[in-house]
Amino acid sequence: MFLTLSGIQQKYIIVTCNYVAREQGLTKLMSVTDAKEKCPQLVLVKGEDLTRYREMSYKVTELLMSHCPLVERLGFDENFIDITEMVDRRLTQTPDSDNFSVKGHIYSHVSADVKASDYPRLAIGSHIAAELREAIHSKLGLTGCAGIAPNKLLAKLVCGTFKPNQQTTLLPQNHGDIMGSLSSLRKVPGVGHQTAKRLQALGLVSIQNLQLFPLNDLAREFGGPSAQRLKNLAMGVDDSPVTPTGAPQSLSDEDSFKKISSAKDVLEKIQQLLSSLVERMNKDGRQPQTFRLTIRRYSATNKWFSRESRQCPIPNHVGQKITSGDSDDAVVQLVQLAMKLFHKMVDSRAAFHLTLMNVCFSNLQSRGAAVSGKGSITSFFTHGTSPGKAPICSSQSQNDSSQSHRRHHQFSMHNMVAQHNPQMTVTAESACSAEAALHGSRRKQSSVVADEDPPLQSGCSTARTNPEETGNTVTRRLPSNFDPDVFEHLPQDIQKELLSPAYVNSIPSTSISSLSPTAELDPSYRVATANHHRPVVPSASLLAEEGRLSLPRSPDCKFPGNVDPEVFSELPPDVQKELMSEWKQQKSVLKTSSSMKPGRSLMTKDRKAAGKGGQTNSLLKYFKPS
């Protein structure tokens, strides 16, 4: 059959394209003219209207949530899932899970020696990822990739290692390898253009440069918290929890254009944008409390993307019109509000040239939600709109309470999955091609493109670095049995010493860390199962205090193994030093039980998870009625 080269076009750019097109050299954000030049036969589908993508995207998220509530969306085509509890459950239910094999690929495994039984949690995580991918495929017709690792960072990175419609699991001994395979700091999720530039100004270009750069110097540039986060990322350490996304925090609609320079055109554009936004808001069911208008002005010497915005509260009676379905009236009133905001930014008596307008509703309140803090209860009584549609319960109060609890527990849990969305995956029915155009091709089965991100959209692509091509970096990576979590907290001189050839060669073998699985699914989903707790610690005592946390973990760790970096970093500096020197001494001896007395409170944080529990239901509900 024919595979058609296809791409999704938004205005003048190809936002994404299928693999067939990529083979011809098309890349993700290429201009339409360049793309057509490269391949004249390229078939383009308009993609400015995100409605179908959004809907399919939420179907995927919902499906994942029906298996496990901890699902965090990242854009429309990726989801992280913390499957720790599912893994634990299966582990206890199947006592004999020893000989579980790992489903799908194993990152960079050299062949022989991978005993899945050594990594029961990851192995189980890989099975869960496979099941989730299959469910997405059979119920929604979408294909995608998944990455299984102990934290979101690693799950995401490993997710893309085997691309179309495949999954890969990252073993603890390869954490350093995958980080080392990244061709530049920019490839680290969380390091954007600005940060990469600032790092470069400090002379930091490679992952390793950052791993070895003194934290204090980094803190001087970025501030303590950001500096620590950056260092952690370079080491493959990511303690951020998989935070259930729930219903969206804001809804917006925007359009970009060559030029709008008259008040009349502004008004018409605002009206158009608000009409669709109000409808979406009405379907959501919640009542927005805040409205924002943003614009982008043309400026030759570009500073191109800079936007300006003004926001204001939405009067209650207006908000009620939105939720009650009195859309036309709501639009009329909102347009007035929007024009007022517009005049706060633009002096319409002078010439102006806009290239984009965006309208946004935020501070979304569910009916019946108790108002937090200030407003208090009043709203509770006043409107009685039917509770019916509100999707989620989210109101603020809920948000507040819920957040805190989750993060910390990561320890114990830990697997996450991420998923990518399918939408594009193509085959899928609706999903993908949102617009009709594409589908001319028949849905699903056509495998055409299949895979990953759907044909069109995919995103990610590009950059994948080939492990092989990074030869260089390989030599500079951490020894594989080294726990980066631990490494990162070592003094600079020790880090250097450990990276020296002599030391590296002396290392015995294995090791490491803990593990849990995280999976990530790609195109549509990435499932990451990760265990957070990953880090293991060296001195038993340290962690022991934590009890649950550290215990289970790495049975076999050798070198630094079990130190939980998160725990370690919370210790007082003097204790850290003491620990490190103790550790250093033991380096050669290798005995392990040390004696520390940390005090305890290491984890004072207990987070519990609470929160969004109620949401889940409501979230599901939210999407269904539509």
Add this chain to the structure above:
DNA sequence: TGGGGTCCT
């Protein structure tokens, strides 16, 4: 160089 989103400052 889209049309969305999130969270932090």
Add this chain to the structure above:
DNA sequence: AGGACCC
């Protein structure tokens, strides 16, 4: 309100 990040 703006800026950074993500897709």
